[in-house]
Amino acid sequence: MSRATFGDFLQAAHDGLGPPSGAGSYAPRGSVEEVSRSLLRVVTVMGRYVQDMTAGLDGIGRRARPPLHPWARACLQVREALSNAAWFLTDGGPNRRWPPSPAASPLARRLDAVTVSLTTGRDLLQTHFAPGAGSSWEHRSEWAVVVTSPPVTRALLAEIALLSRRIAHQGAGLALSPPAGVPGSAPERRRLNAACQWLWVLDTSVRAAQQQEPVAAADRDLMAAIPVNDLPPRRVPGGGEPVAVLCEGAITSAERVRHLAWVAAQDAPWSPGMSTGSLRQVARTSTVTSHNCHILLGTLAACTARAGQAQISEGLSAAADAAGRARDRWLRAACAIGQITTETEGHLSPAAIEAGDLALWTGRLAYADPQWTLVSGPAHPGRPPESLVSRPEDVPMAVAAVHQACETLAQLPQTEWEQISAAAQVGRILVPTSTLSSDYDVPRPFARAPHDRVEQLLAEYRGVAQASRQAATAVGEVAVAIQASSRVLVTARQAARASQPTRASKTADHADALAALRDPGAARESAAVREPDDTPGPIEHTLRGLGVSRPDLLTRGAELDRAGQRFLIDATVGINRQHKRPSAVMLSKTTATAALVNNALASGDSRAAAMLRGPQRPQQAESEAEREP
């Protein structure tokens, strides 16, 4: 069973809101007071997400703050918008908590479902962190650096904006609906509408950042793929499993090795898990795994060549060669680790045990013998190509399994290097005195490893890391090309590299991600998926309400709405900066005014926010973000 991912809860939040606007929208029904209370919960949990991203920036003085990248600015504007929306939803009301019974209003129930999904999703992300010293957060998994990375922060903001937009449409629809069918006082309606207007402002802020630096589809996929930090249980093949099960087993084992190795690298240098027994087991089994990957990639290259996929086949052949070179480097490392020892020989770390399982899973995939083991004997005929890939659709699954294994082999040398390096510093790396030159006179059979021997060993691991990374990159290129599920590993690596300073310190404020957002160096592509702006404006809405269905008239009505939007926005931008702005509640005073302002805010034009916020000088937006309403 696969682990829960953040995408599961994000999808649930979208599903909770019902179909997108324009595709069978709900009729506005329910109590304004109840919906306002439920909307406040959504806004509150959204605010917590954004607080996670911006917490560290509060400590930086406004004047000391460097010019912000569009996404960092959007982050602060989103916080401001959510803060203002929350203020309107609490203004004049009691301290609202969850009522004893579920909401009766359909929209309130949908919003409550969104709250639950978003809260659970945030809890999932938080499983990758633990409180550290002061206000910092310590990483608890290799995914933590991805969670706080700029690409995921951008993708998260884009999702919050998308949800806000949909909620604003539904909430404002209720606020401006005829009083007969919807219980709620005029002030309550104005406040609900004002909150929705700030949600549109939120969406507009994110759109502005998107226009300058769009969120890549791969980054959204990465965000959705973030799993709960709960290691899947250990599994070993029983024998005779079908290829699909073997692929799944190899993927799970690869994930387990990565996590266990990451955990081991956090251990103290005198940990018993850091032993030559573990190091040898990892080096030996990783040699076997890379050999298995070399065989599997060759088999897959043959399969795809026969299927006429010449380019994919070439990529797989190149990856097979790279895996072969990685195997040769692992072999050298295994030999080098045989020449040193530690005083805790025999103890095997969980990562070393799991590395053996990974060799077993990939071996069962690579070889024809369903009972293959690492000590099966000399001859091992490979699995026939038609057995590995019986249909073209099976290729991505097999590539994903090999890619996961190669990515694990690319990360292992780094964690092993860190452990050896730390152990050497405290004198735990030993050598038999019989291997030392006669210059040494040590009255024991073993002695502390000379510096040059440790350096040679570490150099071997640097070589393994480089060769294994090349192999993982080569397989990753194929995985991306054929849309294998493991392609998210490629994006995760890019995201981790974008957060490199954070990883180096092993602890992180989520705000580090915000700081990193100032660096627009991450990969980007224009693949942002936005809902079309299909909310009818007031004229088109009125026409539809009157029963007008002629397309030419509805088109003309929509044109007039757009002209009205532009007119309002242009007029707002042009007015004197000294003029005191009306509050959002004032702009919602009459239904007609509210509908016009809502229509302008929903346009996505960043200038429209000036109706609520006022015209901004550079940097003013960030400064205002700190103002509590």
Next chain:
Amino acid sequence: MQMNEIAAAAGRLQQASGLAAILDAACGAFEDMLPVLWDRIDPGEPLFIAMLTAATCAADGRDAVLFAPSLPPHRRPAAPQAGSGQGSVDVVAGAVAGLCMLLAARLAEAAPSAADHGDRAACHAAARYASQIHEALAGASPL
């Protein structure tokens, strides 16, 4: 030359008398087989994984004896790390498997006579690693 090392190690092991001498000979045998095995590990050979497993176990076996309390502190220098060996992979595998069979037997004999728990544990662990090497290589060995 390398096959000679294996034969010499087997000779020292057979002649060793007393716990300290057996531990010394066992440690030397593991050390001597290491370069022989690493020199013959070839991914293109059917015995690739078996030889790799044997080499790893040989290092583990050496370490098991290395920390035995009764192992003499001053020991002869280890054999060279690499060199062009003689004999096919199969022949080397057979010779090392034979040496390990002897190793396992001598260490198992020595264990009960050890007064120190550390020595007994070292003998048992090293005998186990020797058996594992034999198991990995015996498929191709002439034994």
